[in-house]
Amino acid sequence: MPTVHVLLATYRGERYIAEQLASIASQTHQDWRLLVSDDGSNDRTVEICETFAREHPQHRVQFVDGPRQRCSTANFFHLLRTVDGFEADDLFAFCDQDDVWLPEKLERAVAVLRSAPLREGQAALYGSRTKLVDHRLQPIGTSRLPARPLGFGNALLQNVASGNTMVFNAAMLGLLRRINPAHAVLHDWTAYQAVTGCGGWMHxxxxxxxxxxxHEHNLIGSQGRSWDQVQRIGMLFRGQYRTWGDQTEAAMKDLRDQLTPEAQRLLRNFHHMRHQPHVTGRLKAGMGSGLWRQTRAGRASFWLGLALNRM
Structure with a gap:
């Protein structure tokens, strides 16, 4: 069975991190290592992690200093570039500091990725739904299933899988290491773009x-929450999606020699659509772009963004 390298990004996480660490220790797949990148916490986060390391000497727990950018995406990319000492068949898992993993999380991901019909050197990425809970771990719902197919034409416009569920192989790690961290919108969204754009396999x-x-410190939270939909509309009007579009184009240029011909075509359509000077041109380009979003509300915000030149 492969070793899973758990990539844990931390910053002032003392309130919840002990529960997350306990859930990692309780995994039914016990062949894991933990790499912690702390971004300058001034609370007990590092102390709690160090205690956990002493209590689990059978697992290799390592610590590195984070990039000190107070940005989770930068911290995760720091972890991607720092992790070492792995075998070709090893796997990697993003880990947030405030979740609780279900006991069979890693076992299920490992089973799926080991049985994937992969070509040699093909990137593979696993993601899943999540159980939504409040800060006391009381259930409040379940994240949505994608309503439409996954693919690069969708990934250019939105993410569908939360990074805290993602497990991936070494070929996928190699793709992510080619991307300038400053070009990544979010580590999980960029992973979805990379695996679908470069001919990878995703489940x-x-x-x-x-x-x-x-909770109140989530950057965006699950796409299933009504409040997050309101937040996204606000981001659209403030031009955040326009900035994300620029970053997406830059990140995909970092992978230009790995993109499939179809992905290159969709990326050209994305660029052409975003840079039309007039609203009619943008809408016409959008209709012929081959890009899609998963939900009716998402499609409405897409057309609104194009009309306002905010994509």
């Missing part, structure tokens, strides 16, 4: 793999 598990804690 979305309909069974939740963790308790996804929803």
């Amino acid at each position: 979305f598990d309909p069974e939740p793999s963790l308790l996804y804690r929803q």
Whole structure:
């Protein structure tokens, strides 16, 4: 069975991180290592992690200093570039500091990825639904299933899988290491773009793999929450999606020699659509772009963004 390298990004996480660490220790797949990148916490986060390391000497727990950018995406990319000492068949898992993993999370992901019909050197990515809980771990819902197919034409416009559920292989790690961290919108969104754009294999598990804690410090949170939909509309009007579009184009240029011909065509359509000077041109380009979003509300915001030149 492969070793899973758990990539844990931390910053002032003392309130919840002990529960997350306990859930890692309780995994039915016990061949894991933990790499912690702390981004300058001034609370007990590092102390709690160090205690955990002493209590689990059978697992290799390592610590590195984070990039000190107070940005989770930068911290995760720091982890991607720091992890070492792995075998070709090893796997990697993003880990947030405030969730609780279900006991079979890693076992299920490992089973799916080991049975994947991969070509040699092909990137593979596993993601899943999540059980949404409040800060006390009380259930409040389940994240959505994708309503439409997954693919690069969708990934250019939105993410469908939370990073805290993602497990991936060394070929996928290699793709992510080619991307300038400053070009990544979010580590998980960029992973979805990379695997679909570069001819990789992706599986979305309909069974939740963790308790996804929803609280006031979530950057965005699950796409299933009504408040997050309101937040996204606000981001659209403030031009955030326009900035994300620029970053997406830059990140995909980092992978230009790895993109499939179809992905290159969709990326050209994306660029052409975004840079039309007039609203009619943008809408016409959007209709012929081959890009899609998963939900009716998402499609409405897509057309609104094009009309306002905010994409």
